[in-house]
Amino acid sequence: MRLSVNGTPHDVSADPGTPLLWVLRDVIGLTGTKYGCGVGLCGACTVHVNGQPTRSCSITLGDLDGAQITTIEGIGTPEHLAVIQQAWIDNQVAQCGYCQSGQIMSAVALLAATKTPTDSDIDAAMDGNLCRCGTYPRIRAAIHDAAKRLQGA
Amino acid sequence: MSRLGTITRRSFLVVSAAVVGGVAFGYYKYQQDPANPLTPAKGETIFNPWVIVRTDGVTVITPRAEMGQGVQTTLAALVAEEMDLAWDQVRAEHGPASSAYTNFVAAGASLPFIDYRDSRMKHLAEGAMDVMGKFLGIQATGGSTSTVDAFVRMRQAGAAARYVLVQAAAKRLRQNPMALKTEGGAVVAPDGTRLSYSELAAEAVGIAPPSEPKLKDPKAWTLLGKSLPRLDMVAKATGTAAFGIDTRLPGMLFASVRANPALGGKMQHVDATAAKAMPEVKAVVDLGDAVAVVATNTWAAFKALQTVQVTWGPAPYPETTDAIFAEIAKAFDAAPHGTLRDDGNVDTALAGAKVVTSEYRVPYLAHATMEPMNAAALLKDGALTVWAPNQAPTVIRDKCAAAVGVAADKVTVHTTFLGGGFGRRAEFDYAVQAAKLAKALPGTPVLLTWRREEDMTHDFFRPGAIARMQGVVGPDGPVALKAAVAAPSVLASQGKRLLGMAPPGPDKILVEGFYDQPYGIPNYRVAGHVSDVAVPVGSWRSVGNSHNAFFQECFLDELAHEAGLDPVAMRLKLMGKESAVAARVVETAADMANWGTPAPTGRARGMAFCWSFGTPTAEIIEISQSDAGIKLEKMWIVQDVGIALDPRNIEAQMTSGAIFGLTAAIQGEITFARGAVEQQNFSDYDGLRMPQIPLFETRILQTNPHLSGVGEPATPPAAPALANAVFALTGKRIRALPLNKVVTFAT
Numbered sequence: 001m002r003l004s005v006n007g008t009p010h011d012v013s014a015d016p017g018t019p020l021l022w023v024l025r026d027v028i029g030l031t032g033t034k035y036g037c038g039v040g041l042c043g044a045c046t047v048h049v050n051g052q053p054t055r056s057c058s059i060t061l062g063d064l065d066g067a068q069i070t071t072i073e074g075i076g077t078p079e080h081l082a083v084i085q086q087a088w089i090d091n092q093v094a095q096c097g098y099c100q101s102g103q104i105m106s107a108v109a110l111l112a113a114t115k116t117p118t119d120s121d122i123d124a125a126m127d128g129n130l131c132r133c134g135t136y137p138r139i140r141a142a143i144h145d146a147a148k149r150l151q152g153a
Numbered sequence: 154m155s156r157l158g159t160i161t162r163r164s165f166l167v168v169s170a171a172v173v174g175g176v177a178f179g180y181y182k183y184q185q186d187p188a189n190p191l192t193p194a195k196g197e198t199i200f201n202p203w204v205i206v207r208t209d210g211v212t213v214i215t216p217r218a219e220m221g222q223g224v225q226t227t228l229a230a231l232v233a234e235e236m237d238l239a240w241d242q243v244r245a246e247h248g249p250a251s252s253a254y255t256n257f258v259a260a261g262a263s264l265p266f267i268d269y270r271d272s273r274m275k276h277l278a279e280g281a282m283d284v285m286g287k288f289l290g291i292q293a294t295g296g297s298t299s300t301v302d303a304f305v306r307m308r309q310a311g312a313a314a315r316y317v318l319v320q321a322a323a324k325r326l327r328q329n330p331m332a333l334k335t336e337g338g339a340v341v342a343p344d345g346t347r348l349s350y351s352e353l354a355a356e357a358v359g360i361a362p363p364s365e366p367k368l369k370d371p372k373a374w375t376l377l378g379k380s381l382p383r384l385d386m387v388a389k390a391t392g393t394a395a396f397g398i399d400t401r402l403p404g405m406l407f408a409s410v411r412a413n414p415a416l417g418g419k420m421q422h423v424d425a426t427a428a429k430a431m432p433e434v435k436a437v438v439d440l441g442d443a444v445a446v447v448a449t450n451t452w453a454a455f456k457a458l459q460t461v462q463v464t465w466g467p468a469p470y471p472e473t474t475d476a477i478f479a480e481i482a483k484a485f486d487a488a489p490h491g492t493l494r495d496d497g498n499v500d501t502a503l504a505g506a507k508v509v510t511s512e513y514r515v516p517y518l519a520h521a522t523m524e525p526m527n528a529a530a531l532l533k534d535g536a537l538t539v540w541a542p543n544q545a546p547t548v549i550r551d552k553c554a555a556a557v558g559v560a561a562d563k564v565t566v567h568t569t570f571l572g573g574g575f576g577r578r579a580e581f582d583y584a585v586q587a588a589k590l591a592k593a594l595p596g597t598p599v600l601l602t603w604r605r606e607e608d609m610t611h612d613f614f615r616p617g618a619i620a621r622m623q624g625v626v627g628p629d630g631p632v633a634l635k636a637a638v639a640a641p642s643v644l645a646s647q648g649k650r651l652l653g654m655a656p657p658g659p660d661k662i663l664v665e666g667f668y669d670q671p672y673g674i675p676n677y678r679v680a681g682h683v684s685d686v687a688v689p690v691g692s693w694r695s696v697g698n699s700h701n702a703f704f705q706e707c708f709l710d711e712l713a714h715e716a717g718l719d720p721v722a723m724r725l726k727l728m729g730k731e732s733a734v735a736a737r738v739v740e741t742a743a744d745m746a747n748w749g750t751p752a753p754t755g756r757a758r759g760m761a762f763c764w765s766f767g768t769p770t771a772e773i774i775e776i777s778q779s780d781a782g783i784k785l786e787k788m789w790i791v792q793d794v795g796i797a798l799d800p801r802n803i804e805a806q807m808t809s810g811a812i813f814g815l816t817a818a819i820q821g822e823i824t825f826a827r828g829a830v831e832q833q834n835f836s837d838y839d840g841l842r843m844p845q846i847p848l849f850e851t852r853i854l855q856t857n858p859h860l861s862g863v864g865e866p867a868t869p870p871a872a873p874a875l876a877n878a879v880f881a882l883t884g885k886r887i888r889a890l891p892l893n894k895v896v897t898f899a900t
């Protein structure tokens with residue numbers, strides 16, 4: 001199976017029934033995408049498949065031939081932070097941090113579709129991303145902040 | 154007399170029994186510092202167990218688990234402040250498992266003192282625990298103790314390093330050390346000459362520091378007291394923070410495990426024929442009480458594990474939730490395990506008076522950390538290495554050593570970031586399983602990951618608990634409160650796992666948040682009844698306070714309504730002579746929420762208070778009725794932490810703790826059928842989502858006479874504040890959690 005992850009092509013020869021999550025984590029070795037529930041309930045595993053926010057635990061390798069995948073590692077790096085990541089840092093969003101890759105991937109997708117989201121736009125887009133640490137107030141602030149910066153840019 | 158002589162008789166009994174079987178010890182041993190557990194890498198100089206000077210800055214060993222509470226940042230700041238470092242020169246690492254990092258304050262946390270009024274006694278006893286903690290040598294994160302435990306020690310570590318660096322500079326420059334100052338990680342001479350710490354390190358490290366290095370006047374602090382950028386934030390915003398589950402080593406295999414759904418029951422028979430036939434499967438391992446599959450990737454291990462046929466033995470406790478609670482209720486029939494508060498004469502006060510009687514209960518709860526249980530291990534050449542997101546590295550080390558049959562000094566524990574802890578990762582079960590897998594596959598690193606379903610069903614749960622309360626209230630407020638709480642003992646359950654025995658003495662955890670509250674009720678008795686239901690139970694963020702605040706604060710609300718009193722004014726009166734600090738917290742919250750004016754139409758407010766882990770906390774919540782159900786509109790939280798080391802971080806803990814408590818209050822419940830936990834995943838044990846949380850307004854006060862912890866205290870008042878608001882809104886007095894069994898909440 002051929003797929004492109006963050007612009008890099010990969011030939012993966014795992015069982016086609018393997019969820020993308022585990023292909024990324026255990027086969028390709030990109031561990032930024034997290035396992036939380038395995039069944040589409042928590043959003044920790046969110047990536048973009050052909051630009052769409054997708055729960056990587058619930059889509060299998062067999063359905064991804066030729067797909068373009070973006071993971072948190074493709075959004076930015078500690079040396080080259082994306083605007084949204086800078087907003088996350090400036091708002092000191094994370095606590096344990098485990099859910100945050102998924103939160104950021106959902107937020108990036110929201111901002112791509114809605115330039116200046118309202119609180120209820122944010123609520124609707126982020127509803128599928130659980131945070132057991134309860135970082136929601138700062139996630140909301142960081143999304144508004146990122147929207148402003150992206151508009152200004 | 155030695156410091157041991159200051160231990161009160163009762164605390165001595167509690168503690169000495171906890172010291173493993175009659176170890177001979179003397180005071181002299183306490184005075185010896187534990188060996189420095191660090192070994193320098195190239196370019197590093199080690200000053201003490203907390204301070205490593207690198208060529209480009211300083212690494213601070215922050216030996217408490219970073220599980221989201223920002224502890225690495227605050228502990229590193231304690232050292233950085235005294236060393237006059239620039240914040241961007243500072244790095245933090247968990248460091249190794251070592252008795253050098255014993256948490257003395259946590260060791261004292263089970264002692265039955267009342268913080269708001271016994272702080273002198275408490276500190277004497279904690280002094281005693283300093284000694285005892287040293288022998289127990291447990292390096293643990295819990296009980297909201299990390300900053301309290303580190304506050305003097307880690308500043309001294311920084312001050313000691315600074316002292317010798319200045320001495321070294323003075324020698325080199327032939328100057329009086331008094332004339333030198335330090336800034337930005339360098340010693341600076343009056344003529345402007347700068348010598349960086351790294352160039353002085355080799356000379357400085359040979360100089361003996363004073364035994365009590367002088368600490369900075371807090372007025373001169375430049376880092377402490379400020380909201381600092383967290384050291385882990387960039388990694389956590391870029392997916393580069395390494396959690397346990399992200400451990401990757403060359404040649405690594407991936408495993409998963411299934412243990413008996415009837416917790417603690419035996420594994421009778423295993424048939425893994427189908428699993429063994431799967432191409433990705435490398436091994437099926439019998440762990441004694443669980444079966445594990447080791448494969449080339451985690452998904453393959455999950456899949457193969459589902460095909461394993463196991464015959465499980467029965468649970469050592471009643472099979473259903475109802476039967477379990479019936480068993481807990483039986484504990485009321487026996488004499489109380491302890492009566493930690495007994496003011497006035499409650500029986501006389503109740504006799505012939507108009508008595509309000511209520512029974513409350515709370516369910517079992519899971520921790521459901523976002524990162525499921527996991528650990529990696531490698532056994533090679535007789536040495537075991539364990540990578541574990543954990544809250545107790547020395548326990549992990551010792552239990553893994555025993556499980557594998559190597560000496561503890563042959564075990565290296567790497568504490569990774571923790572994807573949540575909440576008390577769950579104070580346990581060691583997952584790490585021992587990984588160690589056993591490493592033993593089964595010597596030379597191969599194995600990462601064990603639990604499925605979410607295994608995690609949900611194999612927790613050490615917050616126990617179910619029942620409270621029976623009787624009260625008498627007059628026009629001036631409550632005159633009598635008699636309470637009995639029955640629950641399985643967290644202390645006994647953990648004690649048995651950790652030390653093979655339940656600690657004797659009154660069970661403080663069972664009644665904490667109840668007996669120790671700053672209420673001057675003239676006739677006031679709180680008794681604890683321990684039930685021996687054998688469902689494994691453990692520390693769940695705020696432990697006993699998590700249920701007792703719900704019991705007491707809702708019952709006080711009932712008494713206020715009975716007498717037509719305002720719940721805030723009534724509490725302020727009860728606190729009057731007991732604690733001005735507590736009263737200030739309640740008053741501040743009431744002011745912020747405009748308690749004196751009625752809530753807008755269609756809305757209602759509820760309030761609650763709890764003094765836990767040294768921190769008085771008041772919470773007021775305003776809710777409304779919408780077509781979709783009850784909506785949480787706004788919550789006000791006030792805490793008095795004595796000294797606010799990092800205000801933004803404390804605020805994050807306030808809202809985090811409250812959301813954790815609200816989640817449990819609204820919908821948290823673990824139930825049992827045929828001895829097994831019924832909830833499996835976030836479908837039936839969910840956390841609140843972004844649209845469900847209220848707006849928050851927080852305030853931190855600093856009038857408490859001592860520094861206190863912040864990881865847990867915001868959790869206990871959340872449930873009673875909400876339940877009291879639901880009563881105000883709907884007239885329904887809900888005495889059993891979760892609330893959504895009776896009323897609907899908007900989702």
Ligand code: FES
Pocket residue numbers: 034035036037038039040041042043044045046055056057058
């Ligand atoms: S792991 Fe995919 S949604 Fe939870």
Ligand code: FES
Pocket residue numbers: 094095096097098099100130131132133134135221523572573
């Ligand atoms: S930051 Fe811990 S789960 Fe979201």
